[in-house]
Amino acid sequence: MKTIDLDHQSVRELNQGLHDQASACTEPEWLVLNPAGKHAIACGLNAKLSVDIQGHAGYYCAGMNQQASVTLHGNAGQGVAENMMSGLVRVRGNASQSAAATAHGGLLVVEGDAAARCGISMKGVDIVVGGSVGHMSAFMAQAGRLVVCGDAGETLGDSLYEARIYVKGKVASLGADCIEKPMRDEHLAELRELLNRAGIDANPSDFRRYGSARELYHFKVDNAAAY
Amino acid sequence: MCGIVGLYLKDPALEPRLGELFAPMLAAMSDRGPDSAGFAIYGDEVGPGRIKLTLQHEDPAFDWSAIASALAARSGNTAGSEPDWFQNATAAVFKLATSEGEARAAFSELAPDAHIMSVGRSIEILKGVGRPQAIIERFNLPAMQGTHSIGHTRMATESAVSMAGSHPFSTGQDLCLVHNGSLSNHNWLRKRLEKQGIRFETENDSEVAAGYLTWRLRAGDSLEQALHKGLEDLDGFFTLTIGTRDGFAVIRDPVACKPAVLAETDQYVAMASEYRALVHLPGIEQASVWEPDPARVYLWERTQALGAVA
Numbered sequence: 001m002k003t004i005d006l007d008h009q010s011v012r013e014l015n016q017g018l019h020d021q022a023s024a025c026t027e028p029e030w031l032v033l034n035p036a037g038k039h040a041i042a043c044g045l046n047a048k049l050s051v052d053i054q055g056h057a058g059y060y061c062a063g064m065n066q067q068a069s070v071t072l073h074g075n076a077g078q079g080v081a082e083n084m085m086s087g088l089v090r091v092r093g094n095a096s097q098s099a100a101a102t103a104h105g106g107l108l109v110v111e112g113d114a115a116a117r118c119g120i121s122m123k124g125v126d127i128v129v130g131g132s133v134g135h136m137s138a139f140m141a142q143a144g145r146l147v148v149c150g151d152a153g154e155t156l157g158d159s160l161y162e163a164r165i166y167v168k169g170k171v172a173s174l175g176a177d178c179i180e181k182p183m184r185d186e187h188l189a190e191l192r193e194l195l196n197r198a199g200i201d202a203n204p205s206d207f208r209r210y211g212s213a214r215e216l217y218h219f220k221v222d223n224a225a226a227y
Numbered sequence: 228m229c230g231i232v233g234l235y236l237k238d239p240a241l242e243p244r245l246g247e248l249f250a251p252m253l254a255a256m257s258d259r260g261p262d263s264a265g266f267a268i269y270g271d272e273v274g275p276g277r278i279k280l281t282l283q284h285e286d287p288a289f290d291w292s293a294i295a296s297a298l299a300a301r302s303g304n305t306a307g308s309e310p311d312w313f314q315n316a317t318a319a320v321f322k323l324a325t326s327e328g329e330a331r332a333a334f335s336e337l338a339p340d341a342h343i344m345s346v347g348r349s350i351e352i353l354k355g356v357g358r359p360q361a362i363i364e365r366f367n368l369p370a371m372q373g374t375h376s377i378g379h380t381r382m383a384t385e386s387a388v389s390m391a392g393s394h395p396f397s398t399g400q401d402l403c404l405v406h407n408g409s410l411s412n413h414n415w416l417r418k419r420l421e422k423q424g425i426r427f428e429t430e431n432d433s434e435v436a437a438g439y440l441t442w443r444l445r446a447g448d449s450l451e452q453a454l455h456k457g458l459e460d461l462d463g464f465f466t467l468t469i470g471t472r473d474g475f476a477v478i479r480d481p482v483a484c485k486p487a488v489l490a491e492t493d494q495y496v497a498m499a500s501e502y503r504a505l506v507h508l509p510g511i512e513q514a515s516v517w518e519p520d521p522a523r524v525y526l527w528e529r530t531q532a533l534g535a536v537a
Contacts, residue, residue, distance in 0.1 A: 097483070116521065
């Protein structure tokens with residue numbers, strides 16, 4: 001295992017060391033000490049690495065992740081796992097706003113709460129939040145699944161496209177064009193699989209499903225010529 | 228951009244270390260605001276019937292002792308003795324047994340070029356243009372004691388880089404605020420508040436938020452009521468941290484684009500734009516750390532039970 005102490009080495013040195021593993025993966029396990037809320041820790045990874053970060057991170061932790069498994073033993077600042085392509089990012093504490101923003105793939109697990117705009121413009125990522133999410137979560141979400149084991153804030157799923165949202169607790173309000181939809185067997189099955197992968201103990205039948213009503217302007221074939 | 232920080236001590240044992248704990252918080256936000264910095268520190272309170280004024284003068288060689296002597300010579304000052312005062316770099320703090328109106332009148336006559344930064348029983352506001360670390364060193368912040376402090380590092384967007392444009396802004400006794408964001412209805416609100424007798428020193432949008440709270444408190448609102456009304460009347464982007472003589476509050480606008488993190492232990496409540504400003508605080512690894520909800524009033528006051536109010 002390779003240990004990097006950010007009290008003595010820079011984030012740039014850490015990230016360069018992690019990026020060097022993309023061409024030849026010689027050191028699969030990394031331990032990061034004293035993150036102290038620094039920004040852009042473990043960004044841009046592209047190798048089957050396991051990275052353990054011991055403490056709280058600042059903005060964009062594990063952003064643009066591919067293949068790697070990153071565990072943050074603390075809270076994450078804004079934009080954790082933003083634009084993730086694949087792999088797994090796990091936050092043991094809470095995440096600030098815009099978690100997994102625009103992410104295309106992989107799985108983000110937030111064991112605590114995620115703040116506003118969780119999964120904003122998500123494009124295929126799966127997100128499982130053990131606690132609650134803030135307002136405008138899954139805004140303009142295009143693809144992927146958002147699972148919320150607690151409550152959801154105002155205007156959940158506003159201007160949603162094809163992403164599916166599962167919420168166990170209360171939803172403060174639904175955004176434009178977001179509606180509740182029936183839970184069919186295939187939804188219970190995919191939710192069970194997501195909760196299992198996230199390692200979160202919850203009963204899929206306690207959740208409700210939300211999705212797009214497909215009533216907004218761009219869903220109307222009459223407007224196709226405008227594009 | 229801008230960075231804001233606040234530290235409110237619950238444990239009196241930490242009060243001698245307030246400046247030492249607060250200075251690294253301000254310095255950590257230098258990347259968010261390298262133009263200028265300022266802070267309000269609450270402590271060293273004067274008794275009832277007395278008032279404390281903090282003044283600054285652009286000339287570092289300004290003769291504050293001459294002002295103190297002139298104050299003593301003015302009629303009505305008992306026994307003609309010098310007032311209780313001290314100088315700290317470009318600032319001076321006067322503790323006077325008089326009213327705010329009389330004190331302002333005296334200083335506008337004796338030191339018309341000096342800026343009155345704050346008035347109250349507890350508050351002292353110190354600020355200046357330059358890197359936050361330079362401001363910290365100029366006023367020797369790490370040696371300061373007190374109960375709570377709020378600060379700001381500025382990256383100017385809405386008005387010029389100047390001492391007057393630096394935060395914190397104070398428009399009433401012992402009240403001040405720091406602001407990250409920009410208000411969109413400040414011109415209209417300023418005119419409305421001026422009609423209510425609120426005086427503004429600058430064209431800055433953030434000063435209007437301070438003036439708004441002063442107006443509400445003057446009208447008899449509690450700080451909590453004033454903040455709830457502020458959420459209705461202030462339009463724009465804001466994360467605000469507010470200090471009063473015995474209180475500390477944080478609010479964010481309903482959209483909450485501007486960052487904020489709160490941390491609480493048995494010993495203190497701390498607020499910052501980014502978590503990295505909090506990493507050196509004692510017990511931070513075990514603290515409750517969270518992002519404040521939008522449009523919610525978080526308030527701690529010594530006279531009330533501690534904790535957030537919905």
